[in-house]
Amino acid sequence: MTIPGLAGKGGWSRSTIPLLAFLLAALVFVASLAVSGRQLANHVRLEATGHRIGFWEAGQALLEAARLRTDVHRHAAGVPGAAAAIPQRFEILWSRILALQGGDGERRSYPALDAVRASLPEFFSQLTALETDLPGVIARDNGALARAELVLADLVSRLNFANRALHQDRQIASEAATLGLSRLQTTFAASALGLIVSASLLCTVLFWLWRRAQATLLEAEEARARAGRSERLLRVVVDSLPLMVSAHDREGRFVLANANFAEFHRTTEQALLGRCVAEATGSPADEADLAAALAAGGEVPFREAEVVGPDGNARTLLTSTAPVQDTDGAVTAVARISLDITERKAAEEQIRYIAEHDSLTGLANRLLFTQRLNHAISAGGKVALHLIDIDDFKDVNDSLGHAAGDALLLTATSRMRGCLRPEDVLARLGGDEFAVVQPNVRGVEDAEAVAARIVRALSSPYAIEGSLVKAGASVGIALGGTAEADGPRLLQRADIALHAAKAAGRRQVRTFSAAMDAALGEQRRLEQDVQKALAEGAFHFAYQPKFRVSDLGFAGCEALLRWDHRLRGAVPPGVFIPAAERAGLSVPLARHTLHAALRQQAAWRAQDIDIAVAVNLSARHIVSGQAVELVRDALEAENGVPERLEIEVTEDVFIRDPGAAASTLEALRGLGVRLALDDFGTGYASLGYLQQLPFDVIKLDRSFVAGLGTSTRTERIVDAITRIAHGLGAKLVAEGVENPVQLARLREIGCDEGQGYLLGRPMAPEALSALARSHGLAAARGAAGEPLAAVFAAE
Template sequence: MALAAAALLFVLSVGGALQRGWEQLRLEAGSQRVSIWFTTQALVEVHRFRTALLRYDRGDPQMDPEALSLRYEILLSRLPLLEGAEEAVTRSLQDNVDVVLGLQASLEQIEPDILALQPGDTARLTRVEAAVEEADRLLTQINLALHHERRQAVEQARASSRTLSWFFLASLAGLLLSLVVLILLTLRGARRAAEAEHTLRVLMDALPVGLAAYDTAGRVVLMNRLALRLLGLEREAEAIGRRSSDFAGINDSEAEIARVVATGQSTPPRETVHTGEDGQERTLLISTGPVFGPDGRLSRIVRVGLDVTDQRQADRRIRHLAEHDTLTDLPNRLLFGSRLKTLLGRAEPGRMVAVHCLDLDHFKEVNDSLGHPVGDQLLLAATARMRAAMREGDMLARLGGDEFAVIQPGLAATAEAEALARRLTEVLGRPYRLQGYTLRSGASIGTAVAPQHGMTAEALLSRADIALYRAKAEGRGRAVLFRMEHEAGLRERRRIEAELLVAMEAGQLYLAYQPKFSLASGRVKGCEALLRWQHPERGLISPGVFVPVAEETGLIHPITRLVLELACRQAMAWRAEGLEMPVAVNLSAGHFGAEQGVRLVEEALASTGCDPALLEVEVTEGVFLRSTEAASRSFRALRAMGVRVALDDFGTGYSSLSYLQHLPFDVIKVDRAFIAGLDEPGSTGIGPGRRIVDAIVRLAHGLGAEVVAEGVEKPGQLAVLRELGCDHVQGFLLGRPMPAEALAELAQRAPDAKLACSAA
């Protein structure tokens, strides 16, 4: 019974100490709330988005739709982090997971309003503000609950820590008492002593902590199996009689033992990193306490070490995930911004810090055409190439999607920044071999340098983005160093955007119509609607100037709606005059990637009452690189309405005969690039242009489609097209774009002699 009592006291003492230690660890872990940081960041992004929304509604020239959409995407990216937060105590967050999911769905539903939002659009602004205000309220509620839980956890941890040392002392006293009882029992009999020693050894070795006892001189007198394993020892005899400083990887242990001997008090638990003989580092929670004999004198010092390596690795992993991209393991936007601010604050006099903003060219096309796995492989391959091209000390980050950024500190001249940008464009422009595909992507890079272009992270990133936009505008695959005149170009683009809005309301946009002639009859058989902008001060503005701005800002959708309505109304007006004149309208590939093209056509037909047979929709091959399935669904819907579909600029893009097989077109238009060299003889007498056009005509007729040749400017080209069996032609030789009245007059004339004559 005495032996059982001693063993029970030993287990209760050590077990109680372990339980209190674990409880203290749990309380401390509960006070470290990563989810508070996540909810706080989400609240910050809500407030930033509301500020951006207010600035945008007020017409702030520095807040364009692209910047507003970026703030919106950043806000959405914060919400999924709340769903995956793992902590010791997450009751408030877990109780609100459904709220977070509903909040994310609510914010995603306002994306169309954000994309279509224009300054002064009160209805859409009200819907967006209502959703954001509700998000603010819910996130604030969750954040307050988390702060309340954290405060409670901190208070509990503080209260527990004050009693933990006393509890350890009591546990050590209990341990000593049990040891004393066992020693007394051993004196009463060798057999009982052997049994007690064996029991003690089993109990010590079964403990999930490292346990070592020292005499007052600091020499080991006892050590359990786990402690031996941490020190890389096989047997206890190898440790008995040695000081703790004799073991590799033990830090400050002798000082703690000496402190306990001098004060007779336990030391508070502390973390230390122990490096074993195998070189592996372990994080231990160490506590040292005194053991007093029956006479009240100090007899032993006991050190207990709890291995918390796994818990600390989990903590570091959480922090790493919060600051790094999951695919490439590169720093994310958060860590990039923090590092940039630090480097700018510590910049040496006479030294520069460069920021490079980088986009992979054609990445979306790779994702859409070959799938996301290939896109991910491309991102990883590009990351490896960029790392190899950079110096040690440079920082590469992935900001999202195919957007990367580089910080290049400690530069003596801007030429060093330009040299790195050139290296990056060169290595990223080389072909990739991924999963059996040979891909060419390339990259566009914009560079800004501190202090010349600003001394804040925001200014440098903004100006690097402007330079990146310039690089894309110049044809992609380029590296551009920011210059002050680039901001003037951006202001001009914003001016065009603002004036384009006015032009739509003031009726400055109108259509000109270029006739299409039948080679068989010589008569006008249709026309193509071409958008024009007559500015009251600047005169006629080319579509090549304002259409790209419209596509980038989202104005292309209302402009396309206007063009469709004007074209449909004119077609019906011609019919009222007794003239059947089908009108072809070009639609952007973006309309079909987002599946908006069909809706725009339906609205135009419904609002004008136009016969679908009088409307023809022209698209380029680029539509299939965005979303082949979406484009196919849209084309089938258009043809089901009775609208004809034409493939424009055939042969000049990412041509593939597969989509012609699965989705035949009504019309295939031969690009002017092939018509230009049609009448030029080759080395064998027949030029390559003629051979290509001949092949396209045969292919189209084989698929049951009509052929229209664009850009006919010479009589010789016309003669060759007639010989090849082309159906329709258009170009400056036959008719330039003209007003509707002029086209009606032209269509009512006699057939054109040049077109109506026979091949002979």
């Protein structure tokens, strides 16, 4: 029978239940014996403990203390021979008291005995004092005799008290033993009941097993019937498998072959039975597989083989051969399974090709390029690695679309192939970056000659979508083949050379040199110094004041980040800001800039000075959208006033990603901060961008200000820019005002604000606060016609 909910997967089988019942009966039997034995042992222990709770030891100690006291009295009275017994009595007393501290293995606690053992250190202290006085006692020294009498009297009194208390503990132990005897009787009765239950359970299990034996006989009959059905089903399954299955005896003759096997070899199973495998398949390797499986007694590893299929075409078979053993472990037959993997092999080759080649150009991708580069280096000889970057590719992509960019890349690929040897490897690493691996070059002259051919080929105009498009290429070369130039290092050197070529202008070729490596090392050291300076708070601000052009009133300031290195001296922002970006510190540096500026602004407010501060943010923070979170976090952390913070951005945000820039700038306006377009007129801004993003401030680049008073054309341009800014509702701020003529022309044109060395150099925050406090006096003097430069010279 089957217990519902227990049979089947995850439950108890029918054969498990009798075993569990038997184990339960045995457990009850053993538990009954264990409980009875434990109670009996406990009772015996209680009986023994009743006689071993220190009463005898305490009595003996009391007796020996009294005897010693008597001997001391007799000796003091002059009884002959009494002195000789005193040391021996003392040693016996010491051993009797020492016996009180020993345990008998009993873990039970008795209060009286515990109290006696707790006072043993005092007993031993008194005995030690008595031992010191023994020579005086034997010499009948009155002082020693008096002290000995006091010690012995106290010992006798305390031991007498301990003896009475231990006697009471002995009575308590006897009562516990009596109670334990009663419990033992109860336990024996319960154990007897447990034995009866276990015996009954065992009888039930035996009956159950007998019934199971009857059921097993019926199941055996059913199993034989199922075996016949299974054999027929197995035959259908074997014939239906998309595999070629065969079985062979120890001589290699066929004893089974499924339909797929017979069809593949253009025969029938009946024709195969009794024939040798090599005779049927025509392959001696098949016969060798059978022999190997018989000899090894185990499965032969999979083997791929090329054979002729039923259609006459070559097919790839994956074959496994394994011995079939009987119950004694003897090999009686061998089974073989073959799978036609021709299509799978073709798919794998296609996947491998896709994984190793660029989908557009069909060139080796970065993965295959790395393999070929490492192979060329390990093969020996000089290896030249060229990194090639297509000039102006982004302009073509942006202006004509991605289809035109793809056409340019395909044409460039074809031209570069025409410049290379058959053994050279051309790869596309991504975007418009290509690489060439040239094994076995004779020297740098050969490599540079190939690079020059590539530059010339890629510099010719491209006919794309009916238009002639101009492009070019920059090439960086690194030569390897020595022990220290492995693949990654060679690639790094070629990249350094490529950057040098691009820095030198378009259509240039540069070969890696030690000087380039040194420059890279210096660049990395600078990046590390920037990271350290940021961690140590070494960056600080100089604040350049801004003034209203109309009345020279103080209008705010621009926070200019500065860094004074202990060895490099004053490092300009144009050096350390790109280094921070290369080191991945652009966001931490921007965060530091915003927090420091707002913190200084709060310090000025605490001095009752409200100064508007302008802070520059990188175009990458605007395009990536990070600027919004950076500004919001800084305002919240420093309790900043958004209306008094001005964010300056340069025009290159519009060429990076106009859509992303517009979204970020709009979000910044939503925070309440003011937006300023820096260096207007030198970048990529257009009136369309200005119309979509109404900046609060437009800053006129210093190159226009420098021409005021000397160039009528420049003055007309500045006048037009002023009108445009005012027409868009923005203020115009002129940068680089350095002489009174420029200031006068800006006032005539109608410029709103200005900054420059004429008005005030970048200064420390303390100097700026002093300047702001004297703002009223400065404005008045400027209005009276005094040179403003003289007014600020004292600041």
